Amino acid sequence: MAEPDIDDIERRMGKAVEVLKHEFVGLRTGRATISMLDPVRVDVYGSVMPINQIGTVSVPEPRMISVQVWDKSNVKAVEKAITASGLGLNPQADGTLIRIPIPELNEQRRKELTKVAGQYAEQARVAIRGVRRDGMDGLKKLEKDGEIGEDDAKMWHDEIQNLTDASIKKVDEALAQKTKEILQV
Structure with missing residues (x-):
């Protein structure tokens, strides 16, 4: 049967x-974590990729995330994806380094x-x-x-x-x- x-x-x-x-790990609760950017997807090279496949994500300070983009041509796409993610983050590019300050909630x-x-x-x-x-x-x-x-x-x-x-x-x-x-x- x-x-x-x-x-x-x-x-x-x-x-x-x-x-x-x-x-849920990506939703912040006040402190910066690398996983906050996990839901962010970036449209590069004709496909949509997680941000950690486009650059190195790190937390240099408790209220700051940085993304070191490997390919300079992708900086604008990464910035746009972070801004459009709905996480309320405002990235600031400096060459290939994108700094993302985490505002107080x-x-x-x-x-x-x-x-x-x-x-x-x-x-x-x-x-x-x-x-x-x-x-x-x-x-x-x-x-x-x-x-x-x-x-x-x-x-x-x-x-x-x-x-x-x-x-x-x-x-x-x-x-x-x-x-x-x-x-x-």
């Missing part, structure tokens, strides 16, 4: 939660960052629901092809829904934790 690939569904949902947590900026965190969380929820939809479609196909019965389909349906609920709960918990972290003065 055939059955849906529950392990694959669980793995893909877990990956969506992992990606969310990785994106004010109340308004904290609220903006919680909104960005909410958007990241919603993207994760959408990804999880997409995995759920794929699982349900596979389940319907198995049932339609007569490979599983109606009772088994209902059982697998409930199993996939439970995985979905658990994954979305993890997303909500991660969002609550990050929001608390951002709003903490």
Whole structure:
């Protein structure tokens, strides 16, 4: 008797939660970290690349990030990507070195960052629901092809829904934790 690939569904949902947590690392809470620039993607050489593949990212001071761009022709693209990232950072180029001062977080900026965190969380929820939809479609196909019965389909349906609920709960918990972290003065 055939059955849906529950392990694959669980793995893909877990990956969506992992990606969310990785994106949350990039949201700042007041101190400069190299990982703050992880969500930034730069359009160079005809493709979109992470910033750490275009230059060396470092934290010379607690409130400053620097990016030493390897190819001078990419400096403008890196500056533009950082500015457009929605992180509220204003890069300053000096030759191939880009300095990014980390401003003090004010109340308004904290609220903006919680909104960005909410958007990241919603993207994760959408990804999880997409995995759920794929699982349900596979389940319907198995049932339609007569490979599983109606009772088994209902059982697998409930199993996939439970995985979905658990994954979305993890997303909500991660969002609550990050929001608390951002709003903490």
